[in-house]
Amino acid sequence: MQRPGFLDVLAAQPERAGVYTDFDGTLAPIVDNPYEARALPGSADTLGALADRYARVGVISGRPVRYLLDNIAAPGVDLWGEYGLERVVDGEIRAAEGAEEWRRVVEDVATRADDAGVAERVERKSLSVTLHWRAEPEREAAVHKWAESEATRTGLEALAARKAVELRPPLRRDKGTALGEAAAGLAAVCFLGDDRGDLAAFDALDRFAEGGVNVTRIGVRSPEMPEELGSRADIVVDGPEGALELLQSLLP
Template identity: 40%
Template sequence: MDERDSLIAALSDPDRRTGIVMDFDGVLSPIIDDPSASALLPGAAVTLERLAARLDLVALLSGRPVAFLAERIPLPGVVLLGSYGLERHHDGSTVTGPGVQEWLPRVATARDLLTEALGAVPGIHIEAKSVAVAVHWRNALDREAAALLVDDAVARAAERTGLAPEPGKLVQELRPPLPVNKGTALRQLIAEQRLDLVAYAGDDRGDLPAFAAAREAGGASLVVHGHETAPEVAAVPGVHFENPGEFVVWLDELSRTPDPAL
């Protein structure tokens, strides 16, 4: 039995409380040029619905705003956490964590500063998020030159506002410098749900704390690769998938595994 099959068997164990937590972009949806057009891969919604009926926890933990996730995954039983765990979808509304609201004026200031510095540069897109601001340069003709411009503008905005930079795949984000990340959010989910085994699926640097948290809890890291996988992500020990399509196929296998208790 290989690693993937072994993990399916472990997550299907009726004598343990088990769960799977996943990022969205690069995991359940391919990375595309227009971030606003991201959507679940075909069949993924049905798979998630089946999993939610089987496992003790199925959750999305993303850097995206939780409202974005709720639009694309309106599935009962799937827990949604956005903005690296700073937001949670609850009873049809968004709940933010302690201390988030007081940083929102500085997020607005950072958005204005970045728009002033980079808004007219072709191929650079400023994305205003609910509790953060992101700068994408995926569509720039010269990505290296654009990255230098973005690095400089983000560093100056961070110094001015006190916001924390979060690097990703051809994107930099500024968000409140609170002691919250995907690792702390995953640990909270594990405790809330009293999980015996958890698997976390991610693809980018922002997922590194969650990979570590999953392993510390005796769980598994599911690393989904792509064209721009950072070396430190590729080096994470765990079960590796070549792309989101391959991961969703495995997820479907997990959702269809016969319940040993039946």
């Protein structure tokens, strides 16, 4: 792939530029069982090569950071998990400030979700729990209702995710706050995402742009890509294959 012109400014100053990406639907094709999601072959090597060349490279995902460590880790690549609730610093997993005290509440809600049997699948993350209805869409309304009542009971936050609802500590962490911290001080930043949760990262890019930073919003097309993501993107590429080609186009 020839490098899209939008990225020329970023590619021309790698020592002051950051390359950030989502994981599911962006590096890894979407699959029904979230634990079977794998990045396309060559993705980790590509991110590692980018980290050799660019000031900062990172993956910002809704996944537990442990999953990212096992599936996409490469030297020099920053990993942010659970929408910024945790990240890897010097090889160690660290929780965002204030998150740790919610761990037991989250575990308790996950157990109650298992007992209630309302979701198709209860996914225990490190500091949040996801209630999936992907393969059983008739459960959607009941899952949302149950999550809302648990949020009211516990103080956790209920957030709509991809064919799922997440219950998470009410810390106002999202991909935008994560990207805002991760990419602070850079002269050029791009982010690749495919879903609603990535709009917050686009918001962070908008804020960077107001401050004079060169930004590129990259949408990754899938049948489920929200219209808003496509309309706000500077470039849209086709699926994880297109995303990987675009990342590779940033290398010499």
